[in-house]
Amino acid sequence: MDMHVHTMGASSDSMLKPEDLPEIGRANGLTGFNIAEHDQVWERYRRDAYHEQHQDIFANFGMEVSTDHGHILAIGLEGYISGIRRLAQLREEIDKVGGFLIVAHPFRHVFDPVTAMRKGGRPFDLSPEQAADLPVFKLVDAIEVANGCNTPRENEFAYQVAKILGKSGTGGSDAHSNTGIGFFATGFHRVITTQTQLLEELHAGRFEAVHRTPAGRLVKFEVGSIDAAQNDRAPASEPSITA
Numbered sequence: 001m002d003m004h005v006h007t008m009g010a011s012s013d014s015m016l017k018p019e020d021l022p023e024i025g026r027a028n029g030l031t032g033f034n035i036a037e038h039d040q041v042w043e044r045y046r047r048d049a050y051h052e053q054h055q056d057i058f059a060n061f062g063m064e065v066s067t068d069h070g071h072i073l074a075i076g077l078e079g080y081i082s083g084i085r086r087l088a089q090l091r092e093e094i095d096k097v098g099g100f101l102i103v104a105h106p107f108r109h110v111f112d113p114v115t116a117m118r119k120g121g122r123p124f125d126l127s128p129e130q131a132a133d134l135p136v137f138k139l140v141d142a143i144e145v146a147n148g149c150n151t152p153r154e155n156e157f158a159y160q161v162a163k164i165l166g167k168s169g170t171g172g173s174d175a176h177s178n179t180g181i182g183f184f185a186t187g188f189h190r191v192i193t194t195q196t197q198l199l200e201e202l203h204a205g206r207f208e209a210v211h212r213t214p215a216g217r218l219v220k221f222e223v224g225s226i227d228a229a230q231n232d233r234a235p236a237s238e239p240s241i242t243a
Helices: 018-027 044-053 087-096 113-118 152-165 195-204 225-231
Strands: 002-005 032-038 058-067 070-075 100-103 142-147 169-172 184-188 207-212 218-220
Touching: 002 142, 002 169, 002 184, 018 032, 032 070, 044 058, 058 087, 058 195, 070 087, 070 195, 087 100, 100 195, 142 152, 142 207, 152 169, 184 218, 207 225, 218 225
Parallel strands: 002 032, 032 058, 100 142, 142 169, 169 207
Antiparallel strands: 058 070, 070 100, 169 184, 184 207, 207 218
């Protein structure tokens, strides 16, 4: 399941048509998407219509919230709530509905000296152990460790931090167009067909960030796994996890 996509009309920076998602998903072996628009959730009537039209692939409707601690994927809210720009308030609201929070791409651009210079700060020099103490990680349930718009260094650093904290990691394309979908995903041990099931599996920790090898196998994402998978070109067998 791709846990992080944005679509045209709801996310202003996206050119991805939502009606194209099922075909793209099936072509890439995905069983579902978490459509996480920027600071909004699709209205219920539109969600219901989409589910009715596309019954062969699961679509969850979450939100990517811009907070004082960065971007957070929120699953379980019906819409934007005043005050959730503060992550502490978002945490309170998500707990009321039994939802789930994932910090998105937590280390994007931090290793880029040009970005640091533009922001008037110094280059990022924290170790994974030091970064694990950042306040954001105390307020989320999981960490996005495999983001299709990140550099390998950014993703692997996030993975290291998640491992130190004992938090599970998710994967997603962060797609804003038809490209980039299918390489990173989140693997589950059961097929998800409802948001209730999705939240059950997330809270139980029965998921992991995965990526595809050149042969099409789903393998767990971890430090060095992408390089190690480049020689895997044998025909793919039935995966033990569902993306």
